[in-house]
Amino acid sequence: MPFVPLLLMVFRIGRLGAAISLLVLTVVGTACTAEGLGPITPPGTGIGTKLQLFQLYLVFATLIALPVATELKRRKLLFSAVQEGAALHRIIADRSGDIIMAVDADGTIRFASPSLSVIAGFSPAAVTGRLARDVVAFEDIDRVIRAHRNAMADPAATVMFEFRAHKASGELAWFESHARAISAEDGEVTGTVNVVREVSRRKARELNLARAAATDPLTGLSNRRIFTAAYEDAIADVTACHGRSYLALFDLDFFKRVNDRFGHATGDDVLRAFAAILKANVRSADTVARLGGEEFGVLFDGLSQVEAQEACERVRAQFAAATVTAPDGSSVATTVSVGLAALREDRSLAEALRAADAALYASKGAGRNRLSIAA
Structure with a gap:
């Protein structure tokens, strides 16, 4: 039974390979069965029975080849979508004036966009693998942790919060973050993605207005x-x-x-x-x-x-x-x-x-x- 060549065609060409292989198998198998040389030729069986057995064989071959070809096609499309999404993500991250960060459930930074070096003076490599709270002002650590947990607890919501953090120069600046949960295929929340913007000038204006009001x-x-x-x-x-x-x-x-x-x-x-x-x-x-x-x-x-x-x-x-x-x-x-x-x-x-x-x-x-x- 030529299952191995059939599956090789499926893996090589996909659904088209499955269709071609099944067509060739039908033509060749039918001719061979009519001559008594089919894949299933029990001794003492008539030509009608052999043809029926061959039809059953074709059904099994089709049930094996077509689902495999369909799954391969789905995975190919998924992989293509992932590649396109990754490319789009990279373009957005590279071109965005805001900082884009991916943070694990335990607070470890897994990704930081290049704009981090422009805004805060840190290279993305310098913060990747570190805990996000390491650069957050001590007074705001609890607020950041609470916002991170709130975002993971409600994957459908975007959590906005403000905090102070140290730049590479040591300057303490105000930032605003919009955090949303990252979920795996099985639905498990693995962390958050954060879009972070410096708002030091706005906070200074607010402080001046509050001071003026008082x-x-x-x-x-x-x-x-x-x-x-x-x-x-x-x-x-x-x-x-x-x-x-x-x-x-x-x-x-x-x-x-x-x-x-x-x-x-x-x-x-x-x-x-x-x-x-x-x-x-x-x-x-x-x-x-x-x-x-x-x-x-x-x-x-x-x-x-x-x-x-x-x-x-x-x-x-x-x-x-x-x-x-x-x-x-x-x-x-x-x-x-x-x-x-x-x-x-x-x-x-x-x-x-x-x-x-x-x-x-x-x-x-x-x-x-x-x-x-x-x-």
Whole structure:
């Protein structure tokens, strides 16, 4: 039985080879069977039986050759598609301005596109085989690992996350990654493919906008919104630790006269000068804010009354001794009055401000340029 030549034709030419081989086998086999020389010639059988047996033989030959040819064709098409996909992937990876990375389930980098060297300064070979978290900022490692696992847990979803990572130069930069799971033929998730883009400029703009939203543009101090949020935190600390904190209000004396006589530009210089003195005499843990106009506030977190009072007196004395030069060369000097109030668990910000404001106006009424403490 010529099964081996038949299969060789199938492997060599495919379905066309199978058809040609079966045609030749039918013609030759039929002629030989009619002459009593067929592949199946049991002794004592008539020509009709031999032909029937040969037909059965052809059926088996066809059932062997055609499925094999079909499977070979399918594999050839699949291999061609894989080659085309690999070529397309390589073109995209080479031409993309973003970094394309393939990461195994355990976080090992298996592929990195050439753009990595342009954006981050690493050659693809330098990171291949390393754990992705090796170059991620320590504070963001958990976030990156969590995003990687989330992407693998939901192969149908694309997970977007931002993180900081070190470039080859040591610079810390912001990146945005879109991760999607990689699945094998059996459906098992083997890792993720990531499209990574540097977003340091965008993050810097966002940071500047956030800072602008929280900062008084004239003095650079915090604004009232930040002061309000800090008060809530300070009250929480007082409640939890049974500590002492104080709120101080500062109001520049006769500030309207400065604006009227020397102009608003000089008035702005006076406000900036006071803000610098105020910031220089409090701790970094304290919240310093311009609340509006010539009024400023400080939250002394965790200070005793004596310590808060001493800080306020330093500010008052230094500002009384300071001068600002007006455009006409005149020296401008003024003073500040202060009201100090303790923070209490049962006292809202509005109530604390009223208490400090009452003490502040007690200072004004007593002649200004002095500190008063709320009852």
